[in-house]
Amino acid sequence: MHASRSTRSSPPWLSLSLLFVLFFALPLVGLVWRASTDGDVAEALTATRTVEALRLSLFTATLTTALAVVLGTPLAYLLATRESAASRLLATLLELPLVLPPAVAGIALLTAFGRAGILGDPLEAAGVSLSFTTAAVVMAQLFVAAPYYLRAAYGGFASTDPRYEAVAATLGLSPWRVFRDVALPLARPALVGGLILCWARALGELGATLLFAGSLPGRTQTMPLAIISAFESSDGLAGAVSIAVVLLAFAAVLLVALNWLARARGPYG
Amino acid sequence: MTAPPTTPRGLHVDIEARAGDFLLHTSFEAGDELVVLYGHSGAGKTLTLSTIAGLTRPHRGRIDLAGRTLFDATSGVDLPPRDRRVGYVVQVPALFPHLDVRRNVLIGVERSPEAQARFEALSALLGIEDLAARRPHELSGGQQQRVALARALVRPTDVLLLDEPFSALDESLRADLRSELLRIRREYGVPIVFVTHDLREAHLLADRVAVLDRGRVLQFAPRDEVFRHPASRRVAALTGTHNLFEGHIEGDRVLVAGLPLRFEGASSPGGDVDVAIRAERCNLRRFDPEGDLPENCFVASITAELAFGNTHTLTLEPEGPGPAIEVEVASRPYEVLGIRERRRWVVELPAADLHVMPRMPVEPPAGL
Numbered sequence: 001m002h003a004s005r006s007t008r009s010s011p012p013w014l015s016l017s018l019l020f021v022l023f024f025a026l027p028l029v030g031l032v033w034r035a036s037t038d039g040d041v042a043e044a045l046t047a048t049r050t051v052e053a054l055r056l057s058l059f060t061a062t063l064t065t066a067l068a069v070v071l072g073t074p075l076a077y078l079l080a081t082r083e084s085a086a087s088r089l090l091a092t093l094l095e096l097p098l099v100l101p102p103a104v105a106g107i108a109l110l111t112a113f114g115r116a117g118i119l120g121d122p123l124e125a126a127g128v129s130l131s132f133t134t135a136a137v138v139m140a141q142l143f144v145a146a147p148y149y150l151r152a153a154y155g156g157f158a159s160t161d162p163r164y165e166a167v168a169a170t171l172g173l174s175p176w177r178v179f180r181d182v183a184l185p186l187a188r189p190a191l192v193g194g195l196i197l198c199w200a201r202a203l204g205e206l207g208a209t210l211l212f213a214g215s216l217p218g219r220t221q222t223m224p225l226a227i228i229s230a231f232e233s234s235d236g237l238a239g240a241v242s243i244a245v246v247l248l249a250f251a252a253v254l255l256v257a258l259n260w261l262a263r264a265r266g267p268y269g
Numbered sequence: 270m271t272a273p274p275t276t277p278r279g280l281h282v283d284i285e286a287r288a289g290d291f292l293l294h295t296s297f298e299a300g301d302e303l304v305v306l307y308g309h310s311g312a313g314k315t316l317t318l319s320t321i322a323g324l325t326r327p328h329r330g331r332i333d334l335a336g337r338t339l340f341d342a343t344s345g346v347d348l349p350p351r352d353r354r355v356g357y358v359v360q361v362p363a364l365f366p367h368l369d370v371r372r373n374v375l376i377g378v379e380r381s382p383e384a385q386a387r388f389e390a391l392s393a394l395l396g397i398e399d400l401a402a403r404r405p406h407e408l409s410g411g412q413q414q415r416v417a418l419a420r421a422l423v424r425p426t427d428v429l430l431l432d433e434p435f436s437a438l439d440e441s442l443r444a445d446l447r448s449e450l451l452r453i454r455r456e457y458g459v460p461i462v463f464v465t466h467d468l469r470e471a472h473l474l475a476d477r478v479a480v481l482d483r484g485r486v487l488q489f490a491p492r493d494e495v496f497r498h499p500a501s502r503r504v505a506a507l508t509g510t511h512n513l514f515e516g517h518i519e520g521d522r523v524l525v526a527g528l529p530l531r532f533e534g535a536s537s538p539g540g541d542v543d544v545a546i547r548a549e550r551c552n553l554r555r556f557d558p559e560g561d562l563p564e565n566c567f568v569a570s571i572t573a574e575l576a577f578g579n580t581h582t583l584t585l586e587p588e589g590p591g592p593a594i595e596v597e598v599a600s601r602p603y604e605v606l607g608i609r610e611r612r613r614w615v616v617e618l619p620a621a622d623l624h625v626m627p628r629m630p631v632e633p634p635a636g637l
Contacts, residue, residue, distance in 0.1 A: 220392030
């Protein structure tokens with residue numbers, strides 16, 4: 001009796017779990033601590049560069065997520081409901097950016113849409129230049145982050161019992177209404193989960209954006225790029241932590257809000 | 270294979286469909302009646318319903334319903350599911366979890382006072398009046414299946430396709446819903462195609478039975494015909510006949526395990542035959558050492574016995590010529606005859622119940 005109780009009260013994995021939690025908590029604590037001693041959060045919050053970077057980050061990450069949802073939901077639905085060798089291959093292809101280093105993604109985007117890329121000449125002829133534009137930032141984020149949404153949405157649609165949609169079709173619903181009124185609500189929890197992941201990944205995007213869009217304050221310099229830029233300046237770590245803490249705060253608030261939204265009305269609200 | 274339907278009403282199916290390696294070739298019809306598609310799992314029952322509902326496309330054949338062609342491979346007609354006027358209920362109720370009962374039932378219907386009235390009438394018929402505002406997860410399994418039935422019936426429906434709709438329910442609930450289904454059938458007069466692998470359910474509900482095996486209809490006939498006069502040894506086995514023997518026709522008798530037996534019905538082509546008799550059709554008589562054995566009788570001893578509550582299944586081994594046989598006796602005669610005390614009995618195989626069929630190869634070829 002005593003033995004079993006003592007093992008239950010202090011299982012060996014408890015200390016392991018505690019160590020793991022500390023691994024995550026310590027850097028966050030460190031960030032806040034350094035920002036409050038070394039940095040100047042108030043100044044960072046009012047500095048034009050930070051404000052611009054923050055606004056750009058929130059704008060691009062949200063736009064990226066919206067594009068991923070609008071373009072990705074129908075695609076994921078098609079891939080999940082039209083099972084074939086081709087659709088499986090395509091699904092794998094679309095997940096490739098998940099395992100690709102973002103730097104590779106940035107270079108790949110340059111070879112396609114850059115001035116010397118595949119579409120370089122046609123784009124130039126049309127008078128479109130993507131370099132150092134906010135559009136390029138969104139493209140970089142979309143390339144890297146949308147696969148998170150696609151993967152979650154694909155899983156959500158694929159794991160829905162196909163009999164729901166079969167029955168719905170016999171009930172007089174058009175394919176569009178089957179999608180809107182049955183498939184979409186049933187996959188909602190997966191879609192919301194994917195949306196949060198996509199948004200978070202877009203907010204943190206650095207490598208692909210740097211290579212493809214550059215780091216131009218006000219136009220392509222998102223928060224992560226601003227942090228790198230501050231770190232490399234004369235201010236060093238002190239300048240970087242202030243901006244980092246601001247980003248951390250915004251990310252935390254938004255993550256909590258999104259998770260609350262996802263849970264608020266239950267899985268089938 | 271069959272001529273184009275001459276009657277405009279009812280359902281006529283004659284199709285070939287493929288699902289992976291599986292080849293389905295079904296042909297049957299349903300008028301104003303309940304047709305049971307009976308067979309083991311994997312026989313092609315669900316695939317058949319799915320072609321009628323328009324969810325699986327056959328590669329050959331034709332489906333007509335109430336005078337309309339739903340599918341015709343020759344002319345390229347293939348109505349989408351929403352235009353077929355079929356009600357489809359599957360094994361899991363498949364109620365949309367994000368909608369309440371009312372919205373589940375009315376999802377495919379234009380909002381109108383008529384639709385509302387139809388919903389109220391169906392709710393009353395199925396005893397779900399008080400559940401309109403509930404979500405599926407708040408309902409019991411039986412209630413969910415009632416809602417699914419209401420949903421399938423709320424639109425104008427020319428045939429009701431039911432794919433093992435009660436198999437996930439408790440036996441008592443199943444009994445309730447079966448009698449409810451028979452009531453709905455009377456009320457709506459709509460043809461019903463009912464898929465089941467439950468022999469008792471098939472027997473209880475069916476007007477006609479299509480016995481499906483490995484994608485083929487082995488027999489399509491009125492219920493009693495299928496149960497009493499199976500077309501082949503395989504159909505007999507599938508419909509629960511355990512007493513299956515190889516026989517040989519000699520004159521007007523069939524010789525089974527050395528015992529000549531009189532039988533009725535069409536005289537067989539002669540030669541080798543299969544012989545079937547249902548266990549509940551065999552009689553046991555007291556053994557009288559003095560008297561002569563009557564026709565179609567032989568002496569046997571009980572070697573095994575299973576009690577199922579209201580029936581007893583006995584296995585008997587013959588003393589002389591005659592087959593080893595399974596006999597089912599109801600509890601009352603079991604007690605009256607005193608079967609528990611005696612082991613030696615005279616088994617009678619009534620000529621009227623002895624079913625003689627053309628001999629079938631023991632292992633039918635897969636492509637049969």
